[in-house]
Amino acid sequence: MSNLKQREPPEAPCILKIELDRLSNLPGHIIEKILSHLSLRDAVRTSALSSKWRYKWDTLPYLVFDNQSVLVLSPDQTLVKNKLVNIVDHVLLLHTGPIHKFKLSHRDLQGVSDIDRWILFLSRGSVKEFILEIWKGHRYRLPASIYSCQKLIHLELFNCLLRPPSTFKGFKSLKSLDLQHITMDQLDFESMISSCPLLERLTLMNFDGFTLLNIHAPNLLFFDVGGVFEDVSFQNTFHLAVVSIGLYVNTGSERDLAFGSTGNLMKFFACLPHIQRLEVQSFFLKYLAAGTMPGKLPTPCLDLSFLSIRVNFNNREENLAALCLLRSSPKLQELEMLARVEEQGTVRAAAIITEHSQSFPFNQLRHIKIVGVSGIKQELCFINFLLANSPVLERMTVKPAATDADAGWDLVKELLRFRRASVFAEFVYLDP
Numbered sequence: 001m002s003n004l005k006q007r008e009p010p011e012a013p014c015i016l017k018i019e020l021d022r023l024s025n026l027p028g029h030i031i032e033k034i035l036s037h038l039s040l041r042d043a044v045r046t047s048a049l050s051s052k053w054r055y056k057w058d059t060l061p062y063l064v065f066d067n068q069s070v071l072v073l074s075p076d077q078t079l080v081k082n083k084l085v086n087i088v089d090h091v092l093l094l095h096t097g098p099i100h101k102f103k104l105s106h107r108d109l110q111g112v113s114d115i116d117r118w119i120l121f122l123s124r125g126s127v128k129e130f131i132l133e134i135w136k137g138h139r140y141r142l143p144a145s146i147y148s149c150q151k152l153i154h155l156e157l158f159n160c161l162l163r164p165p166s167t168f169k170g171f172k173s174l175k176s177l178d179l180q181h182i183t184m185d186q187l188d189f190e191s192m193i194s195s196c197p198l199l200e201r202l203t204l205m206n207f208d209g210f211t212l213l214n215i216h217a218p219n220l221l222f223f224d225v226g227g228v229f230e231d232v233s234f235q236n237t238f239h240l241a242v243v244s245i246g247l248y249v250n251t252g253s254e255r256d257l258a259f260g261s262t263g264n265l266m267k268f269f270a271c272l273p274h275i276q277r278l279e280v281q282s283f284f285l286k287y288l289a290a291g292t293m294p295g296k297l298p299t300p301c302l303d304l305s306f307l308s309i310r311v312n313f314n315n316r317e318e319n320l321a322a323l324c325l326l327r328s329s330p331k332l333q334e335l336e337m338l339a340r341v342e343e344q345g346t347v348r349a350a351a352i353i354t355e356h357s358q359s360f361p362f363n364q365l366r367h368i369k370i371v372g373v374s375g376i377k378q379e380l381c382f383i384n385f386l387l388a389n390s391p392v393l394e395r396m397t398v399k400p401a402a403t404d405a406d407a408g409w410d411l412v413k414e415l416l417r418f419r420r421a422s423v424f425a426e427f428v429y430l431d432p
Helices: 012-024 029-035 039-048 077-094 114-125 144-148 186-194 264-269 284-288 318-325 352-356 377-388 407-417
Strands: 062-066 102-106 129-133 154-162 178-185 200-209 212-216 222-227 232-234 242-247 275-282 306-311 333-339 367-373 395-402 424-431
Touching: 039 284, 077 114, 102 114, 114 144, 144 275, 154 407, 186 212, 212 306, 232 264, 264 284, 264 318, 275 284, 284 306, 284 318, 306 318, 333 377, 367 377, 377 395, 377 407, 395 407
Parallel strands: 062 102, 102 129, 129 154, 154 178, 178 200, 200 222, 212 232, 222 242, 242 275, 275 306, 306 333, 333 367, 367 395, 395 424
Antiparallel strands: none
């Protein structure tokens, strides 16, 4: 037995020590890169790796407090709130160096007064990106200190009340503004937008306190809005390229939202000469159809390549507005039309396509998608018109409204009968 080779000790601790040494000897910028891809919770945990890692997390310029980075499990909401506040306080107390991004979006955090302190702390630094999402309780009123964050480039607010002080002259560096479920005064909103000279992206969803959307933003490129409003107008937005706009209520024929003899459609496009993508959602086409409707816009949309329209095919004015948009978009490449099936019961425009759609070739239209069709005459006329006037069409996709199998098959047979200007056009039928 004495000649037997003695068992050697396991090498795992040594290997582990080598790996830890490698981690410790990583260049500082590599460590920072690694930490930037971790949640705040995991970044703090790296303190246990080595002495070189222990104080690295507290220099992170990006602080995100959400459900992934801050895990608090308790049925006691008071305990959850207190623990969240303590975590944020602790991180800010130990943090050194600049904070470029601060995001607070925890599902269990309400609009507590402690947020005022954190915003005041951030306003004294160089925060460039601020995101605040209040998921519970009443709308949180932003403190005056937020309006002194003049280095902000991106501002995102959810469930907040905005009342800027009279001394507020806008965010001079702001390029992106995202406001959802917010309350704000009409004049304050208009002043804020017009006082952000570098603003390029504006998202506005579900807002209270104002109903007139007057957008004055010379550098605006992207505009996404959805809500209940009475009017929308653009001033000095000649660079605006991407617009998605939805009116969430049916305006009804009894309300006159037109600009008078000019008509909403012509007024809407007056300051959008370079629009490239347009999405007309919910009931906004009904708004655009109010007032005088030209056959084509005075100035065509020469850059428009993508158009999405939600339309009531049985409404004469909406059909005319859709045709006007199509005729005014000579370089359109992709078209999406979504039927508002909830309004298909009233027949008002059975022959509008055959009356007003003289031959008009769409020489660059390659993809068409029709969603929510039920097989009514007006829908079929529109599809027939598009197929007959799209010589370079590559694909026509049709997705019907929920229907039985027999009705769907009858619709397919009807569509396959239509003549196609393009010999290469592929027809795709999607089950509802």
